[in-house]
Amino acid sequence: MTLNPTLDEAPLRRFHLVLSSLAAMGTFIDGYDLSVISFQALVISNVFHFSLKSNPLLYGLLLTSALIGMAIGGVSFGWLADRLGRKTMFLVDLLFFIVFTTLSGLAQNVYQVIVFRTLMGVGIGADYPISSTIISEFAPARRRGALLMYGIMFYWLGTLLAGVVNFATLGLGEDLAWRVSFIVGAVIAVPVVAARGLMPESLRWLVKNNKMDRANRVAESLHVRITQGAGTVRRSVGDLFGRYWKATLFVLVTWFAFDIGSYGLGFYTSTLYREYGINSLSRIALFGIISAPFPILAYLALIVMVDRVGRRKPNLIGFAVMAAVLLLLPSLIERNPLTLLPLFIVYASFEQWPGGLLSFAYSTELFPTEIRGFAQGLATTVSRIGAVLGVLLFPIISQRGLTYGTLFFVVFIALAFALSYVLAPETRQLPLDETSSIEQHRT
Numbered sequence: 001m002t003l004n005p006t007l008d009e010a011p012l013r014r015f016h017l018v019l020s021s022l023a024a025m026g027t028f029i030d031g032y033d034l035s036v037i038s039f040q041a042l043v044i045s046n047v048f049h050f051s052l053k054s055n056p057l058l059y060g061l062l063l064t065s066a067l068i069g070m071a072i073g074g075v076s077f078g079w080l081a082d083r084l085g086r087k088t089m090f091l092v093d094l095l096f097f098i099v100f101t102t103l104s105g106l107a108q109n110v111y112q113v114i115v116f117r118t119l120m121g122v123g124i125g126a127d128y129p130i131s132s133t134i135i136s137e138f139a140p141a142r143r144r145g146a147l148l149m150y151g152i153m154f155y156w157l158g159t160l161l162a163g164v165v166n167f168a169t170l171g172l173g174e175d176l177a178w179r180v181s182f183i184v185g186a187v188i189a190v191p192v193v194a195a196r197g198l199m200p201e202s203l204r205w206l207v208k209n210n211k212m213d214r215a216n217r218v219a220e221s222l223h224v225r226i227t228q229g230a231g232t233v234r235r236s237v238g239d240l241f242g243r244y245w246k247a248t249l250f251v252l253v254t255w256f257a258f259d260i261g262s263y264g265l266g267f268y269t270s271t272l273y274r275e276y277g278i279n280s281l282s283r284i285a286l287f288g289i290i291s292a293p294f295p296i297l298a299y300l301a302l303i304v305m306v307d308r309v310g311r312r313k314p315n316l317i318g319f320a321v322m323a324a325v326l327l328l329l330p331s332l333i334e335r336n337p338l339t340l341l342p343l344f345i346v347y348a349s350f351e352q353w354p355g356g357l358l359s360f361a362y363s364t365e366l367f368p369t370e371i372r373g374f375a376q377g378l379a380t381t382v383s384r385i386g387a388v389l390g391v392l393l394f395p396i397i398s399q400r401g402l403t404y405g406t407l408f409f410v411v412f413i414a415l416a417f418a419l420s421y422v423l424a425p426e427t428r429q430l431p432l433d434e435t436s437s438i439e440q441h442r443t
Contacts, residue, residue, distance in 0.1 A: 004225040007203060008141040008431040016139060019199060020147045023135050024154035025192040026127030029097060031158030033066060033185050039166045039270045039285060040178040047174050048110040052271060052395060060392045063267050065114045069121020071384040077126030078377015082370065086134045086202045089126060094193045096123030098186045105182035125384065129376035136364040137204040141431045145306035145361060152360040153299035156292055163288035170282055204369045235370040247366035250423035251379045255358045256386035257416040261322060261409035262351050264390025269344050276337035291345050298349040302356060310428040311357050318353030319417040326410045330403040365427045365435040
């Protein structure tokens with residue numbers, strides 16, 4: 001009699017692609033929403049009569065409101081996902097998003113937009129730890145990296161759609177354009193909630209929580225066998241700063257530093273176009289459409305290589321290219337603002353390698369099942385604090401010149417590179433139960 005394979009040994013099946021796609025819709029919505037606001041902030045500020053120069057704090061809060069909500073949602077929902085299960089929170093987080101995105105589109109002033117988008121961000125922030133966790137816990141070891149990178153790639157598919165919607169809605173007039181753009185995001189999320197209701201609960205989570213009847217039913221439906229038991233050793237949140245301190249330090253600080261540079265520049269790309277003389281909103285929206293396919297191509301390359309080359313090398317290469325582009329940007333954009341387009345394309349493409357690996361691979365692979373959701377949620381929260389700082393501080397520092405603003409980012413990218421070089425382990429093709437102990441055995 002031939003035994004069924006384990007989750008780690010199982011061949012790649014249609015189930016894995018469907019589950020990863022449904023999980024990835026959270027990052028799709030994130031990419032759509034954050035890309036929509038980076039452009040629509042120009043429109044909203046026109047409608048409500050303020051600008052980056054006249055009220056930089058209000059402009060910054062408009063841009064970062066969803067990120068602030070993500071910082072709240074990441075750690076809180078990640079903890080709940082470890083306690084209540086992945087599937088339950090997988091549905092609740094998108095309901096949050098649907099309700100408050102709709103209210104954002106109906107807001108009567110910019111302050112309501114900020115409040116509703118903050119609450120909407122709670123749902124998006126919750127989806128990061130749950131989506132990446134559930135993909136990693138079902139994925140075969142040999143293809144786990146590819147499935148995780150496939151999941152995070154959807155961020156840029158969302159960005160591409162945001163560019164199209166931004167461009168298409170301009171004909172509706174400024175007061176209606178931003179409202180329709182927001183509500184489109186809510187409409188997209190409705191069928192995703194319905195489809196996620198058909199997904200199984202994480203088999204690893206069921207086993208670790210002694211829910212063996214349900215675990216056996218899931219295992220039978222997937223034609224896999226259960227090898228790991230609930231065990232007597234239970235990991236707690238305190239282990240993040242004890243047994244797993246190296247992994248925690250690496251993921252939290254590196255992802256924090258990455259998001260300062262990534263979001264700090266990314267959120268102001270549309271604003272920089274205008275600041276340097278490109279005043280046509282339709283042209284700026286078109287640039288967003290042109291830019292989006294290139295990071296998708298970068299992810300396709302990463303999907304191919306991540307389970308062969310591994311995680312470390314692409315991570316380090318990405319940080320090195322990001323730093324190089326930031327150093328070149330001030331002098332080139334001063335000569336011709338159109339150079340921002342190719343520079344941003346290169347920056348956004350190569351930043352996907354460390355960004356994808358930190359947010360969906362390392363942040364789930366380096367921690368055990370019992371605390372994986374909280375660990376990923378905590379990392380999401382810390383990273384979004386970095387993103388908020390980057391977005392709020394960039395215009396303040398850049399008042400002394402764009403060079404100072406980009407050097408501010410370079411410092412943090414260099415820190416992320418250094419930490420990755422020293423602490424980033426290689427986890428390719430290892431069973432998930434082994435990746436969480438790899439740091440403890442490194443010398």
